[in-house]
Amino acid sequence: MNNSSVDASRFALVAHDARKDEIVEWVGLQQSRLSGVQIFSTGTTGSRIIKAFPELNVTCLKSGPLGGDQQIGAMICEEKLDALIFFVDPLSPMPHDVDVKALTRLATVYNLPMACSRSTADLIVNGLLDEDASTRA
Template sequence: MRIALVAHDKKKDDIIEFAKRYKHIFEQHELLATGTTGRLLKKLVGLNINTLLSGPLGGDQQIGAKVAQGEIDFVIFLRDPLTSQPHEPDINALLRVCDIYCVPLATNVGSAEIFMKAIRSHEDIDDNE
């Protein structure tokens, strides 16, 4: 599975802690992330991640393009709903393209948890076959 990881500045700690909890699952998949998020996850969690541009510099658009091209299967985008983002149109475009192409999108830790548990459950079934 190809998973994209994005987190606004005030959600960086959340995505790092989340990735640590699910590192054993993330390690089995192809990961990509926007710039700062990807660098932090590489350094602090030790994940192998293809790092794109920073979100405000076009990284959100790069992920959106990959979603549209069928190159991403799942997006975790931990958004900060209480802080105005200068690149809000890019964020909305990414959310929209996920909806258009029916790509699962988790925008908070709660929904990301459910998706990760589903992935783990599916992998457990594959291991038993």
């Protein structure tokens, strides 16, 4: 974790349009584990998560193409995140593909766990939240 003095984990959740339904479904499957997580999300993705799960702690940033990706990038640089979950659509052309590459680069530079699929997102949630529980015990 980037900041051990913070009690709640801080995750960024982002999804391309073709994968927004999938990330909302994934949040539903992980809802009990994510209940203690501070979630930051780009506009539409965050709005959909809030609508489906109003009890979760979700902060909506701007839409990805309108600066939300850069807001998340700044949070990575400032070490204000513990993980990035970005459900990427590899089969559709992305007009803001450079933003995806920038987030991937920043996550790598700052050694931030990043998942681009459901299976790796599960591993990150299980690993980080289990780590949180064991360090607080």
